[in-house]
Amino acid sequence: MSSELKPMLDGIFEVGPPPRLLGAHCPVCDQKFFPKPVVCPHCLGEVQGIDLSSEGTVYSYSILRIPNMMYKFPQPYASGYVDLDGDNIRVYGLFDPEKVSEIEIGKRVTLQVGQIGIGLDGKECLRYYFTPQDGGGK
Amino acid sequence: MSSELKPMLDGIFEVGPPPRLLGAHCPVCDQKFFPKPVVCPHCLGEVQGIDLSSEGTVYSYSILRIPNMMYKFPQPYASGYVDLDGDNIRVYGLFDPEKVSEIEIGKRVTLQVGQIGIGLDGKECLRYYFTPQDGGGK
Amino acid sequence: MRSVDIIGVGMTPFGKHEKTPLVEMGTRAAIEAIKDAGIKSSQINIGYFANMQAGNLTKEFTVGQAVMWGAGVNKVPVFNIENACTSGASATTLAWMSIASGQYDIAIVVGAEKLNVPFVPLLNPSMRDINVLEGNVVINGFAQRAVRHMHSFGTTKEQLAMVDVKNRRHASMNPLAMFYKKPVTLEEVLNTTMMADPLTKLSCCPNADGAAALVLCASELSSQYTTKPVHIKASVLVSGVFDEWPDMETFEEDQRASRIAYEKAGLGPEDVSVAECHDAFTICEVMHTENLGFCPIGEGGRFVESGATSLGGKIPMNVSGGLLGKGHPLGATACAQIVEGVRQLRGECGDRQVEGAKVFLAECMGAELRGDAKTCTVNILQK
Amino acid sequence: MRSVDIIGVGMTPFGKHEKTPLVEMGTRAAIEAIKDAGIKSSQINIGYFANMQAGNLTKEFTVGQAVMWGAGVNKVPVFNIENACTSGASATTLAWMSIASGQYDIAIVVGAEKLNVPFVPLLNPSMRDINVLEGNVVINGFAQRAVRHMHSFGTTKEQLAMVDVKNRRHASMNPLAMFYKKPVTLEEVLNTTMMADPLTKLSCCPNADGAAALVLCASELSSQYTTKPVHIKASVLVSGVFDEWPDMETFEEDQRASRIAYEKAGLGPEDVSVAECHDAFTICEVMHTENLGFCPIGEGGRFVESGATSLGGKIPMNVSGGLLGKGHPLGATACAQIVEGVRQLRGECGDRQVEGAKVFLAECMGAELRGDAKTCTVNILQK
Numbered sequence A, B: 001m002s003s004e005l006k007p008m009l010d011g012i013f014e015v016g017p018p019p020r021l022l023g024a025h026c027p028v029c030d031q032k033f034f035p036k037p038v039v040c041p042h043c044l045g046e047v048q049g050i051d052l053s054s055e056g057t058v059y060s061y062s063i064l065r066i067p068n069m070m071y072k073f074p075q076p077y078a079s080g081y082v083d084l085d086g087d088n089i090r091v092y093g094l095f096d097p098e099k100v101s102e103i104e105i106g107k108r109v110t111l112q113v114g115q116i117g118i119g120l121d122g123k124e125c126l127r128y129y130f131t132p133q134d135g136g137g138k
Numbered sequence C, D: 001m002r003s004v005d006i007i008g009v010g011m012t013p014f015g016k017h018e019k020t021p022l023v024e025m026g027t028r029a030a031i032e033a034i035k036d037a038g039i040k041s042s043q044i045n046i047g048y049f050a051n052m053q054a055g056n057l058t059k060e061f062t063v064g065q066a067v068m069w070g071a072g073v074n075k076v077p078v079f080n081i082e083n084a085c086t087s088g089a090s091a092t093t094l095a096w097m098s099i100a101s102g103q104y105d106i107a108i109v110v111g112a113e114k115l116n117v118p119f120v121p122l123l124n125p126s127m128r129d130i131n132v133l134e135g136n137v138v139i140n141g142f143a144q145r146a147v148r149h150m151h152s153f154g155t156t157k158e159q160l161a162m163v164d165v166k167n168r169r170h171a172s173m174n175p176l177a178m179f180y181k182k183p184v185t186l187e188e189v190l191n192t193t194m195m196a197d198p199l200t201k202l203s204c205c206p207n208a209d210g211a212a213a214l215v216l217c218a219s220e221l222s223s224q225y226t227t228k229p230v231h232i233k234a235s236v237l238v239s240g241v242f243d244e245w246p247d248m249e250t251f252e253e254d255q256r257a258s259r260i261a262y263e264k265a266g267l268g269p270e271d272v273s274v275a276e277c278h279d280a281f282t283i284c285e286v287m288h289t290e291n292l293g294f295c296p297i298g299e300g301g302r303f304v305e306s307g308a309t310s311l312g313g314k315i316p317m318n319v320s321g322g323l324l325g326k327g328h329p330l331g332a333t334a335c336a337q338i339v340e341g342v343r344q345l346r347g348e349c350g351d352r353q354v355e356g357a358k359v360f361l362a363e364c365m366g367a368e369l370r371g372d373a374k375t376c377t378v379n380i381l382q383k
């Protein structure tokens, strides 16, 4: 992957390797967040940046078969919610565009970062996505 | 003026000659309107289409000296309010782009229609404007 | 709090009205509602205008004042309200509050939207939202719910499709619906283009232009103007939870908003004669039917299959045709639901009239944030 | 009607914040207001968000719910309000009504706007309005008023320019203003590019990004949270007349809104210690000063020249810097006026503090239709 490509938003993930979602933790409320909020919405206190788990389980997904030209996504593409291991947090994200047919509820997935589509500036950019782990499922 | 050009909006003026502003009159309230409203706003009754006077007196004006690219107006251009003779109605409109320096409060003006700028469809179109009458004023 | 009635309603046909400006559509609905109420425009004390996309699609702003003046309403306070698909119901809640509080006697609500313009972009809740940047356009969120609902409750794609068949049959009896006299079959719904599994093209409501309007009046005054007032028993708006654990199997916002509304109305789901809900996609109606209390959670698919939500059934849903059958002019949609409710309770709905309708419920839901609905409304009307 | 106080205020600096998203600006102002109020986010019962251009410029919709959740406000009703430049004051009027009616105890109002985006088009009230199609962009309407005012009352272009010199001097003392520490001279104002005679570039307020927020509370409860509540004596919104005979020499809306507000407050213009008005263009402030009753109609030009509206004068106007000195983030503007009022009445304004300020008035005006303002607001606050 080209090092010239930028994330679709700053402060959302580290490219790695290994790639990481940049979450946050409120020490007062002991709650994790993704993405990092301005403050903890529960106590308005400062939150601390943390890396979130890069593995999880598919909670639900969708496969969009019509064109999404807004950010030039591949056609079709899958996205949905993943329950991250040990983080007690359910995050939304893309799934591996090469493995759309393998996605199903309960599937184990791993975080990746790669070039998918374009960003707000109209240029190719990096997005995070979850790729199915080998074995089990389809 | 080319007969292929369309008014910037339908139902606002007749190209003529002579050009005419398409107003309306409520027979119940005995009030005139420009442009023609959906109904009379005072009694919600039907209004009747009428031609308005094509002569009047300048009430106020402005001269825009910066570009207005929205509809590709000439630079500079003048516009403002004209009290139409005998109609008890004050209408907003453009002034003759060729005679911007002649416009002043109290100036007698006559309605014209001609190509000025572009319309909502991006094509050159007709707009109404008031041109200063000879004699008097500047 | 004073009791508040709806004394007048108006609505343009929903559909493609390329030639009619947004302001004119709103004005025409307002004029009809004012005449239906038997009042003069100058008796209106306050106005609310609902719209979502005018700033984006036709670059029009502060539209309500122009709409209102076209119907003869000037000088009085006018507010422009945007709350996505619930804009019209949100405006209604504010109009209700204005009168219930005793500050104003008569209010007008107009919802209008013009979506059929050249070059309509894909409509989405926010270009800057992280989930939208990561690909979560509107239909994806509902496809994710459908996938989860089928997984957990055994709902079938045929049951989902039956929602559209039913609502298109209802719309075929509504002259104001985009699909008036245009029913569809189960096969047609299942066989149109797959948009996002299991949602086919006919599982999604179409964009439409249109407007709808309501005149609200303090109940103590409404007999001066009408012999058929409809009482607002509850007008509720809630926002989502937005925390770190979104649930795709239920609409928590529906449950919470309807619980508050039922309590305010002193009524329960068993009292509702006829309801409209936000059937933007077929899965939505299945879930709304459950989460508003009309059937148990998870039973929505089998409930529509049983015919319970059809005209003539236990709890007819979207007898107007819903968004699937009428079309979805965003700002007008939630007002149009209430227009249908008023006409059902007055017994004016002809072929699609629900016999003996006494209590009406309208639910609407709009925009997504972090897997929850940003906004959800429930209005309960009584004859 | 219950009495209502403002118990917390917050505001971001106004200026160019290209890197800060709209939602984050709103959230930051909200957090400051909540902390200033000494409450928890969960104590807020209802929220109003004011914005005008997000749907157009950044394609964001239903923004308020995201702004509120960033500050910990969820589940409760949230409404997105657009009323052009008066959006923030319109939202404040609704928040006031929510509490005054007894239905809610604590409300939050947030106004935010992001105008500094790539490729900002010329902002205008409506691409479809016949007068806009005929060339009447915003500045033209105010140049027409200036021309008429000079003709009828002998107002000079130097007097108009003095409004900017004064407000830039005020802004130079406000760390939150776009033009903090950047005063201008009369010659500079007169000699910048002529935009529309007699209005030069420096006669027009600049676009800005920013946000401002207010926490409102029932007066009977506010002592639980603060020792320095500011009372809302009147919160008034009116619409224009829009008839066939627009008057360019006066702001009839100002006269009508302030008459209602003074009557509700039991106060008159002579009681006002400090005021903010909608000085989008220099001529605006001259006319507002007259039409709010601070000087006779036609005397506004000579009144500013006399120093009466400067800090230290008889009725200091736009001590915050106004729109000319702070910048004009549309949806935030009218909230920021009220933030300044609260801080003046609390005595927190440092170098620009009006000594002994007891009564504050904020006027705002937005959008044009048929030669009248679509919307005009007057809020009166008392210590």
Ligand SMILES: [Zn+2]
Binding pocket: A026, A027, A028, A029, A030, A040, A041, A042, A043, A044, A045
């Ligand atoms: Zn916390």
Ligand SMILES: [Zn+2]
Binding pocket: B026, B027, B028, B029, B030, B040, B041, B042, B043, B044, B045
């Ligand atoms: Zn009439």
